[in-house]
Amino acid sequence: MFEKGLFLLFALADVPAPAAEAPPPAAITEADLGPDYVGYLLFDPGLVEFNRLQSVRDYGNYLTYRAARDALESYEACLQVGADNHAQIEAAYQQLVNSEQRYVSAAQWRDLRQALRARREPVPERASWQCAAFVDNAPYFDAGLDDALLGATELAREQAGEGDSRSDALRPVLGVQMGGATVIESEPDEGPAHRAGLRKGDEVLAVAGTRVKTVFGVGQALKAYAPGDRVDVRVRRIEWDGSQPQVRELIVGVVLESRAVVMARAKGR
Numbered sequence: 001m002f003e004k005g006l007f008l009l010f011a012l013a014d015v016p017a018p019a020a021e022a023p024p025p026a027a028i029t030e031a032d033l034g035p036d037y038v039g040y041l042l043f044d045p046g047l048v049e050f051n052r053l054q055s056v057r058d059y060g061n062y063l064t065y066r067a068a069r070d071a072l073e074s075y076e077a078c079l080q081v082g083a084d085n086h087a088q089i090e091a092a093y094q095q096l097v098n099s100e101q102r103y104v105s106a107a108q109w110r111d112l113r114q115a116l117r118a119r120r121e122p123v124p125e126r127a128s129w130q131c132a133a134f135v136d137n138a139p140y141f142d143a144g145l146d147d148a149l150l151g152a153t154e155l156a157r158e159q160a161g162e163g164d165s166r167s168d169a170l171r172p173v174l175g176v177q178m179g180g181a182t183v184i185e186s187e188p189d190e191g192p193a194h195r196a197g198l199r200k201g202d203e204v205l206a207v208a209g210t211r212v213k214t215v216f217g218v219g220q221a222l223k224a225y226a227p228g229d230r231v232d233v234r235v236r237r238i239e240w241d242g243s244q245p246q247v248r249e250l251i252v253g254v255v256l257e258s259r260a261v262v263m264a265r266a267k268g269r
Contacts, residue, residue, distance in 0.1 A: 039069065064103045067103075073116065073124055077123045085132075091135075150211065150217070151217075157216065164220070169260035172229065174192055174218070175262050176193045176198060182218060184199065184200055193254060198252060201237070205235060205236055206221075207222060208232060222256065225256055227258040228255065232251050235249065235252065236248075236249050
């Protein structure tokens with residue numbers, strides 16, 4: 001459905017922004033939006049949110065729609081891949097549409113599926129591994145969407161200037177390399193993270209008690225602290241016992257350093 005709840009966040013760049021000088025016409029209909037928005041009105045009646053898509057703060061309904069649509073298209077496509085796991089795919093689908101979801105009602109699942117089928121267009125193909133992911137992720141639909149919404153909120157705060165206002169050199173850091181998400185991409189060099197025992201592949205889940213999903217969220221959680229402060233960092237770690245992955249969460253204490261100190265140490269090596 002989504003890769004750790006973040007692919008929907010990056011899909012925001014594909015959403016058209018309204019013209020700055022005037023809002024879209026009040027009479028706009030779903031048909032005016034094109035095939036990328038089939039069934040969107042089920043999540044944003046009257047296109048209220050769509051007409052004000054000026055910041056990612058307004059993307060809650062869009063993210064919910066995209067998550068539900070992707071799940072339904074995965075279900076339809078995976079039934080065409082092969083017969084070996086049809087029972088699992090059907091069970092995953094039933095769990096999605098019949099369980100108590102916080103974001104998508106049973107009626108929305110039903111009506112969106114009908115709308116997508118009525119368009120009479122080929123369903124985007126899915127590979128076998130994507131179908132396995134659909135089955136695995138179905139029980140965690142709400143959790144994945146929670147992650148996407150949190151990531152969007154963190155990005156919105158950064159765009160609104162609510163990040164750390166100190167100069168980049170003076171900001172406290174963990175001393176790790178991360179991409180857009182919060183997975184540590186390389187073994188930490190000598191510094192705060194290394195001394196705390198963080199490793200390559202660890203996923204940072206929370207900083208000082210604040211749940212985070214992007215590097216923006218990490219920076220926002222640290223803005224109340226200064227170099228030399230100790231903060232608790234909760235991470236998810238995957239370790240291998242033979243061929244079996246063992247997933248566990250742990251909390252480590254990290255003594256923060258300024259970015260300037262970390263960079264100077266790196267240059268001195």
